[in-house]
Amino acid sequence: MKFGIVNTKEQQYFEKLGARIKQLREEKDLDQKTFAFDCEIGRTQLxxxxxxxxxxxxxxxxxxxxxxxxxxxxxLKVS
Known part of the structure; x- marks a missing residue:
């Protein structure tokens, strides 16, 4: 079990959501550190x-x- 993700379906959703966020961030040419700072979240969290x-x-x-x-x-629209 990972960080409160209960089942495989939920885990797969969070993996797809994360990949989508990363792709969208990279399309805007934003590095992880800068984007996290701009969003007021931690880089490790991102x-x-x-x-x-x-x-x-x-x-x-x-x-x-x-x-x-x-x-x-x-x-949140993840296919």
Missing amino acids: YMIENGKTNPRLLTLIKIAKGLELSLHEL
Whole structure:
């Protein structure tokens, strides 16, 4: 079990969400450290989210969405 992620389906969702956040960040040519600072979250926290190793809090996801200039709804759309 990883960081409160209960089952494989949830784990897969957080891995896909993290990969999406990383891809969107890189498309904007933002390095992890700068982006984390701009979003007022820790770089290690962003690393953990981008690698699907944590279940991010809602406030953290709101900050990331704002940093990526997306709505929270758009950010959470993971296929």
